[in-house]
Amino acid sequence: MRRVAIISYGMTKVDRHWNKSIKDLFSEATLKAINKVNIPKVDAIFVGNMCASDLCDQNNIGTVVADHLGMIPIPSYRIEAACGSGGAAILSGFMAVSSGLFDIVVVGGVEKLTDGVGKKATFSLGKAADFEYELFYGITFASLNALIMRRYMEVYKVPREAFADFAVLMHRNGAKNPYAQLQFEINRETVLKSEDIADPIKLYDCAPIGDGAAVVILCPLEDASRYSDSFVEIAGIGSATDTIDIASREDLLLLKSILIAANNAYKMAKVSPSDIDLAEIHDAFTINAALSLEALGFSKRGEFDKLLYDGAFEPDGLIPVNLSGGLKSRGHPVGATGVYQIAEIIMQLLGEAGKNQLKNAEIGLAQNMAGVASNSYVTILKRCR
């Protein structure tokens, strides 16, 4: 298996980009990535996206973005795994390069949700759930996660405030990230006094609705130094699925697809959770953060709040989490999120993260998922220079 490097990245700010289309956003991120490196060509494009068909009346966006970028006739198609589309696109790009079929590959994610703000976006996002057994009955992801958060608080006696305090940390990080949608700090009361979305989930427990695109460029590790002075290796990559409806799960509080994807990625990278210097995790709701950190092996089950108050997830903690601000503050353009996470880890590993820069980070982990982890993608990146 040919080893795979990531030699560049590009992102748009996550925002309500009323005046930019899907192809504008994707092209902006791609050109940023391409302009940083010295590559002779691009061989293929993989685009993660969930909602363009529903909210922009556009399918076939692999071709749409290849055309807009002037990259025709290279192969380009779309990858969809709901909110895990970005992570699935990274996996696709990894296989494309590691197979030897393609050498230099653009992997991106793009989403434009604000065209469908309100019920239209919520319904479209709900299609990540089981239509027949969940969405049809009016359930949303806020309500599914509310059930799980209520149970978590009851089983583990974790106070509701802990979730608010995690959101506070996310906003503290995001306030220093120029790509973040919500670049401001909040306090515990901001969360607790915000509107109920689905009790006990408040508005500030939720990632915002936003638009954005993130892109990375992959190539064989052995060629990477020809194209760029600094790059990272995809040292481990794992993916797994879980039941599409949460009612079929034996244990509501164990996100098994994350656990399995992470174990596969750790094994491939020959590392353990304690070797990871920083992580970008999928905190679409604050409860997702708790369960993700536990499934990734960064916290024992039910002890998310203990580690939070020990400062473990702070920028100078044991395992800095979401220095970007995470989905909560950086934003969650769903099909792009998994690629944003990878780009943010690379920024840190290469020392390009500005005000949020961590010292001496060598190994980073990104965890992306669909819905309540009905599928998951875990990628481990290692600094190479």
Added chain:
Amino acid sequence: MRRVAIISYGMTKVDRHWNKSIKDLFSEATLKAINKVNIPKVDAIFVGNMCASDLCDQNNIGTVVADHLGMIPIPSYRIEAACGSGGAAILSGFMAVSSGLFDIVVVGGVEKLTDGVGKKATFSLGKAADFEYELFYGITFASLNALIMRRYMEVYKVPREAFADFAVLMHRNGAKNPYAQLQFEINRETVLKSEDIADPIKLYDCAPIGDGAAVVILCPLEDASRYSDSFVEIAGIGSATDTIDIASREDLLLLKSILIAANNAYKMAKVSPSDIDLAEIHDAFTINAALSLEALGFSKRGEFDKLLYDGAFEPDGLIPVNLSGGLKSRGHPVGATGVYQIAEIIMQLLGEAGKNQLKNAEIGLAQNMAGVASNSYVTILKRCR
């Protein structure tokens, strides 16, 4: 690059499956494929689909089908390249196995269009075109192809009847295919007297709206004989894109993405068009057949009718075309079509094609595309036993 075999296939009949859901159809095809071979496990699933979000309110169908099949927690996600989704899924599966990341992979396509019969399906399929410059103005694929067919007839002086006679041939083949949606013969008058869809395109120039799923199982070539007595190799595979809107093309009558994808596939398989024993081509409209056969190198440009009347495309001709009946008669469940084509070639190569069986076929070609070839997938299969 690890060489890749296809060891099994399964299909549902293409039909109006009112009583079967996407997951029912996909599972039926998958279980047929799995039950034919002796495999210890499946490592991943790739699902080609275009319209489930629009017509079935279901995204994330990679997880949906993995769950329904009882195959959780293996990785499973969706590939979308409009009507080329099946071909793109085959390419994804090829890279997955050839990279060495996965060994035994299920690649399938599924589509359920009849839930949206009428305007809803037509609009959903139109999202393969450029929304901003084509679909927004009310254009459909019938009207885009009508423009091209009119031009073809004018430039090459090909009579309208030739397209009707191609449809007659497709129905003659499809009448003998138990998986075909339209299992009956027609004559020239059936086509010429059918309703106008978009002049000069008549109803019988068009593929029908239908539901179905097709699945194949891929594994490393070196392992194939452990799992099955008979199998084929993916000897060549190519893909390319073209402008999303047809107005931007220099030559309306040259489907460049097919030409480039085919040349890449021929080169990889070290064969030329004259080595191909049979082909399944993407005749969503009869004009597509003419342009596809020319771009694939089976006919000189503008001479489609000459070869047709020479009998070249007949079952006993120079290059038997669409022994399945093609999209015209077998049917066109869009995201599944590219996988149906592969399954049909395998049936022929392995001598399992029943009444349509060709003698001594060794090399087959499948050509799948999106819209008016805004992207294309060409796969060349070689018999191995």
